[in-house]
Amino acid sequence: MARGARRSAWTAAAVTAAGLGVFSAGRGTLDWPMVAASLAVAGLGGFVGSLGRSRIVRAPESTAASRHSVAEALLANIPDPVILVDRRAVVIEVNPAARALLPALKLRHPLSFALRAPDVLDGIEEVLRTGAPLKTLYATRVPTERAFEVQIGALPMPDGAAGGQPNVVLFLRDLTSARRLEAMRVDFVANASHELRTPLASLLGFIETLQGPARNDPPARDRFLGIMKTQAQRMARLVDDLLSLSRIELREHVPPTRPVDLTRIARQMVDTQGPLARERGVSLTLDAEGPFPILGERDELLRVVENLVENAVKYGGSGGLVAVSLRRRTDEATGRTGIHLNVRDEGPGIAAEHIPRLTERFYRVDVASSRDQGGTGLGLAIVKHIVNRHRGRLVIESVPDQGTSVQAIFPDYEPDTSDLAIEPA
Ligand SMILES: Nc1ncnc2c1ncn2[C@@H]1O[C@H](COP(=O)(O)OP(=O)(O)OP(=O)(O)O)[C@@H](O)[C@H]1O
Ligand SMILES: [Mg+2]
Numbered sequence: 001m002a003r004g005a006r007r008s009a010w011t012a013a014a015v016t017a018a019g020l021g022v023f024s025a026g027r028g029t030l031d032w033p034m035v036a037a038s039l040a041v042a043g044l045g046g047f048v049g050s051l052g053r054s055r056i057v058r059a060p061e062s063t064a065a066s067r068h069s070v071a072e073a074l075l076a077n078i079p080d081p082v083i084l085v086d087r088r089a090v091v092i093e094v095n096p097a098a099r100a101l102l103p104a105l106k107l108r109h110p111l112s113f114a115l116r117a118p119d120v121l122d123g124i125e126e127v128l129r130t131g132a133p134l135k136t137l138y139a140t141r142v143p144t145e146r147a148f149e150v151q152i153g154a155l156p157m158p159d160g161a162a163g164g165q166p167n168v169v170l171f172l173r174d175l176t177s178a179r180r181l182e183a184m185r186v187d188f189v190a191n192a193s194h195e196l197r198t199p200l201a202s203l204l205g206f207i208e209t210l211q212g213p214a215r216n217d218p219p220a221r222d223r224f225l226g227i228m229k230t231q232a233q234r235m236a237r238l239v240d241d242l243l244s245l246s247r248i249e250l251r252e253h254v255p256p257t258r259p260v261d262l263t264r265i266a267r268q269m270v271d272t273q274g275p276l277a278r279e280r281g282v283s284l285t286l287d288a289e290g291p292f293p294i295l296g297e298r299d300e301l302l303r304v305v306e307n308l309v310e311n312a313v314k315y316g317g318s319g320g321l322v323a324v325s326l327r328r329r330t331d332e333a334t335g336r337t338g339i340h341l342n343v344r345d346e347g348p349g350i351a352a353e354h355i356p357r358l359t360e361r362f363y364r365v366d367v368a369s370s371r372d373q374g375g376t377g378l379g380l381a382i383v384k385h386i387v388n389r390h391r392g393r394l395v396i397e398s399v400p401d402q403g404t405s406v407q408a409i410f411p412d413y414e415p416d417t418s419d420l421a422i423e424p425a
Contacts, residue, residue, distance in 0.1 A: 010084060010093040011071040081148075081172040084155070085111050087165045089124050101140075101172070123152045124168050131166075138172065147179055148172040191362040195238055195376065199231035234374060241378040245361070248300065248385045255391050259413050260301065262292040262339055266324055269305035277313050277322065284313065288326035292339045294410045300386040307379040308343040308406050314373050316347025316404050328412060337412040338392070342405060349400040358396060359384040383408070 075082055081098035085091055089111045099105060104114035112121055119136045127134060133153040140146050155167040206224045214220040270286045277284035305324070312322040323344045330337045350358070350365060357363045362377040364370040370377060380394075387394045387408050398404040 010075070011068045080174065081170075083111065083115075083170040083172075085124065085168050085170065087128055087167065089121060089168075092167060098172070117150075120150050120152070120170070123150065124170075127152045127154050127168055128166065145176075147175045149175055188361060192238075192242060195362065196235060199234045202231050203228055230374075234376075237374065238376045238378075241376050241382065244303070245378060245382055245385065248382065248389060252385055252389045255389060256295050256297040256300075258295065258297075259293045259415060260296045260298050262294055262296070262301065262341060262410070263288040263290070263326055265298060265301045266305050266326060266341065269302055269309060270324055273306070273309045273313060276310070280313055280318065282313050282318070282320060282322050284309070284322045284324070286324045288324075292326045292328065293413045293415065294339055294390070295413050296390055296410070297386075300389070304383050304386050304408055305341070305343075307383050308341075308408070311379060311406070312343050312345035312347070312404070314375070315369075316345030316349075318347060320346040320403075338409040339412055341408045341410070343407075344403060344405040346403040349402055349404055350396075350398040351400060352398075355396050355398060359394065 075095040078095060079097055081101045082095045083091065083098045083105070084093040091105060091107055091109055091111050091114075093107070094102075094105050102114045105111075106113070111124075115121075115138070117138045120138055123134055123136045131154050133151065136150050136152070138148045138150050140148075149172070151171040151173065153169050153171075155169050157166060206228050210221060210224055214224060266286055266288060270284055273284060309322065309324060316322065323342075325340075325342045325344075327340045327342070328337060329340050354363075354365050358365075359380045361381045363380075364375065364377040367377075384394050387410075390410050392408055392410040395407045395409065396404070397407075
């Protein structure tokens with residue numbers, strides 16, 4: 001294909017890709033890079049490209065050349081792969097995202113050499129036959145499993161170029177992360193229902209027993225009512241945890257703006273957890289010199305300390321020590337100062353393979369032991385989201401048989417002189 005024709009084809013592809021973006025936006029799946037691209041192109045040349053009726057306006061050579069370079073820059077910045085092929089499905093142009101996805105793509109080579117997807121190749125034929133755009137799917141397994149929605153549209157050429165025959169533009173939209181999110185959502189609903197169903201089944205069983213065989217057995221009735229109360233409390237806790245998790249997630253993008261003193265919060269929680277620690281023969285200590293102000297939400301930070309101390313006492317205490325400490329440290333690499341809230345225990349520790357998964361919802365190393373202790377497996381997931389909202393990070397370190405240390409690191413707060421006093425904890 002002549003250079004000029006290839007140029008105008010690629011310029012038109014930019015417009016069509018942009019048109020595809022708007023087309024998707026109109027269908028409810030907003031694609032901002034594409035929408036921006038479409039606006040840029042529309043503003044650029046008064047160039048209207050819409051699927052199935054792209055109109056090419058002839059421009060003087062210099063305008064066409066500059067428009068081509070803008071179109072090229074535009075497509076280079078679109079994170080989704082865009083491929084232009086002629087009517088024999090031979091590759092005419094590709095953007096860098098397409099090259100990265102399909103390294104075997106070569107100009108002037110058939111698309112099928114690099115993209116072995118019968119549905120896509122059939123789609124190209126159909127688009128050429130009918131002129132109407134269509135969507136199909138393309139999945140790859142190598143190097144990782146990925147899925148794409150391929151939008152295929154015909155691209156009429158200016159008179160004379162490519163013999164007036166239309167080219168075809170393929171726009172690939174990555175569905176991998178959307179699918180992963182969907183799988184996580186399904187897992188989450190399955191886990192949550194399972195966690196609720198277990199105590200519910202036990203409640204129903206006891207109610208039937210109380211209505212039947214245990215009707216006139218006061219000692220059994222008292223015992224069963226005690227178990228039922230525990231199960232009902234477990235369900236209430238699970239619902240509370242799920243609600244707070246979704247509340248925190250909703251606000252995760254809005255960091256807190258008021259200064260609070262982490263020392264007071266830690267002190268309050270260590271005092272509150274004192275009875276549980278004593279009950280288990282654990283010595284619970286707090287080491288914090290002076291106030292440690294951070295920008296934070298008091299109630300959320302209380303939950304962080306509560307969860308970490310409770311875990312350390314429940315899973316790591318057993319007669320040993322649980323030490324809570326606060327320190328100000330400067331990271332040598334970044335030069336940033338952070339407040340480190342550290343909760344350390346001397347318990348059995350956690351095997352390395354579990355550590356990356358501990359903040360997943362419902363993940364427990366030993367499900368039965370966590371359930372026995374009334375755990376829902378949501379504690380560390382809640383902690384992680386709260387720490388994220390505070391623009392901090394969570395570091396979990398553990399040595400089997402020696403103990404676990406969980407650190408929540410928050411950005412230091414440096415009050416300027418105009419700041420008001422720290423909110424009392
Ligand atoms: N300090 C620790 N030592 C050993 N294991 C721990 C420690 N902290 C957490 N774990 C493990 O991590 C799992 C997840 O903890 P998480 O706080 O998320 O849930 P949970 O404590 O089981 O339930 P909940 O926090 O809702 O009471 C726990 O079930 C436990 O197996
Ligand atoms: Mg917990």
